[in-house]
Amino acid sequence: MGTAVQRRVTGLTAAVAVLGIAGTLAGCGGPGDSGDVTLKLVAADYGDSAANSSQKYWDKVVKGFEAENPGIKVDVTVSSWNDVDREVKEMVKKGEAPDLAQIGAYADYAAQGKLYEADELLSIATQADFLAPLAQAGEVKRIQYGMPFAASTRLLFYNTKLFKDANLTPPQSWSELQADAKALKARGVKIPYALPLGSEEAPAETLMWMLSGGGGYTDNVGSYAIDSKQNAKTFAWLRDELVGKGLTGPTAPGEMNRADAFAAFARGDVGMLNGHPTLMKMAAKKGVKFGMVPAPGVNGKAQATMGVADWMMAFKQNGHRKETGKFLDYVYSKKNVLEFSNEYDILPVTNSASDAMAEDRGDTELGKFLKELPTSQLYPVGKTSWAQVSADVKKDIGKSVEPNGNPQSVLTRIQNRAASKENAE
Known part of the structure; x- marks a missing residue:
C-alpha cells in the first residue's frame, strides 16, 4: 500500500491498499498481581464491506494467539484507511499510544524515539523472513522500525x-x-x-x-x-x-x-x-x-x-515489549501472512509465505505481481522528509509534462526542497 498498498485494494484503495478508533491507553488487563497484559492494536481495514472486514481476520488471529498464550489479551480496533493514520497520530499526541499500529507510515514516530526496534521484538527467524526490499524500506539510519505488513507491486x-x-x-x-x-x-x-x-x-x-x-x-x-x-x-x-x-x-x-x-x-x-x-x-x-x-x-x-508496503509498528510507551514481540511472531507466521494475503489479493511480506503463494498461485494473475516483488523499489519512507517530498511531487510534477514544461527545473525545485528538509533534521 504514504500512499501505500494499493491505496489500497478496494478498502485497500482506499492502499491497498493495503486504519473510527475507540482505542484507549493500553494497560494491564487484570487487577492486582495477576500479570495479565492487554495489548492494544489499531489496524487498517482492507475489506470493502462488513462481510470481509479486516476485523474478522484479526478476531481469528487473536483467538488463536490467546489460546496459546494465557495471560496476554489483544484488543484490536479496525479503522478505515481514510481515518486510521490521523487517528493514531492523535492518540500518540494525547499520550495514549497503542501498543501496535498497522498503518501507512512509521518514520515520524521512529524519528521521535517512540518505537521499538524490530530486533527488540521479533525472533531472529521472523525478522529474517521479511523480503529484503521491504525490510530495508522499514529502516531509519539502518535500523528497522517499520515491519512490512502488506505489499503490492505495479x-x-x-x-x-x-x-x-x-x-x-x-x-x-x-x-x-x-x-x-x-x-x-x-x-x-x-x-x-x-x-x-x-x-x-x-x-x-x-x-x-x-x-x-x-x-x-x-x-x-x-x-x-x-x-x-x-x-x-x-x-x-x-x-x-x-x-x-x-x-x-x-x-x-x-x-x-x-x-x-x-x-x-x-x-x-x-x-x-x-x-x-x-x-x-x-x-x-x-x-x-x-x-x-x-x-x-x-x-x-x-x-x-515500484513496490508499496503498509506498516506495522510497536510503540514503547506502555512497556509491553516482550508480550508485543510474542504476538508479532505469531502474526508473522507463514499461515497467518498467507491467509491475510489470499483474503485480500495482496502480496505476502515474508519469504516463506511468498514461496507458498508462488507454488499455489504463481500462474494466476496475482502471481505476475508476486514475481516482481523481490526486485521492486519502494518509496524512501524511512526518511521523515518523504512526506514533504511526496506533497511537492503531487503539487508540481504534472507541470513538467505540460506543453511548455521544464522537467529539469521542476525536478530541481523538488530536489532542493527535499535537501533542505533533510539538512534541517
Whole structure:
C-alpha cells in the first residue's frame, strides 16, 4: 500500500491498499498481581464491506494467539484507511499510544524515539523472513522500525480487445508503448495511455516512470537524486513523445487522478496504464478483458518496478515489549501472512509465505505481481522528509509534462526542497 498498498485494494484503495478508533491507553488487563497484559492494536481495514472486514481476520488471529498464550489479551480496533493514520497520530499526541499500529507510515514516530526496534521484538527467524526490499524500506539510519505488513507491486495493464482490434502486441519498450498508443489513437481510443500525475497518487506514477528510465527518487546510497539526468530525460520524453503527441487523452496528466484513470480503464476507454491488483477486480466486474506485463523501460523491460508496503509498528510507551514481540511472531507466521494475503489479493511480506503463494498461485494473475516483488523499489519512507517530498511531487510534477514544461527545473525545485528538509533534521 504514504500512499501505500494499493491505496489500497478496494478498502485497500482506499492502499491497498493495503486504519473510527475507540482505542484507549493500553494497560494491564487484570487487577492486582495477576500479570495479565492487554495489548492494544489499531489496524487498517482492507475489506470493502462488513462481510470481509479486516476485523474478522484479526478476531481469528487473536483467538488463536490467546489460546496459546494465557495471560496476554489483544484488543484490536479496525479503522478505515481514510481515518486510521490521523487517528493514531492523535492518540500518540494525547499520550495514549497503542501498543501496535498497522498503518501507512512509521518514520515520524521512529524519528521521535517512540518505537521499538524490530530486533527488540521479533525472533531472529521472523525478522529474517521479511523480503529484503521491504525490510530495508522499514529502516531509519539502518535500523528497522517499520515491519512490512502488506505489499503490492505495479504492472502495465492493457485492454486486450482494443489491442486485438488494432493487431497490437503489449509493449516492452518506450518506443513500442508510443507506437501502440499512436495506433490506438488512430482507431479512436479516448485515452491511449493514461498518465495520472494528479494529486491523488502522483508519487507512484512518477516513481514507476523514473525506474523505467533508470532513475528513481534516491541514488544507490539513499540520497535524494530527484533531479538526476535520467529523471529529467524521462519526463522530457513523456512531455514530447506521449503528452505532446496527444496520446494521454483530453485531461492534462496533472489533473488526472489514479481513481479516474482506473474508472476509465474499467469503462473500456483506456488502452494502457500502470496498475495494481485492485484494478483486476474493477475491470473484471465491468467485463473489461485485460492483460498485464512488466513495465516497459527505455530499451526493454524496466530493471525494477515500484513496490508499496503498509506498516506495522510497536510503540514503547506502555512497556509491553516482550508480550508485543510474542504476538508479532505469531502474526508473522507463514499461515497467518498467507491467509491475510489470499483474503485480500495482496502480496505476502515474508519469504516463506511468498514461496507458498508462488507454488499455489504463481500462474494466476496475482502471481505476475508476486514475481516482481523481490526486485521492486519502494518509496524512501524511512526518511521523515518523504512526506514533504511526496506533497511537492503531487503539487508540481504534472507541470513538467505540460506543453511548455521544464522537467529539469521542476525536478530541481523538488530536489532542493527535499535537501533542505533533510539538512534541517
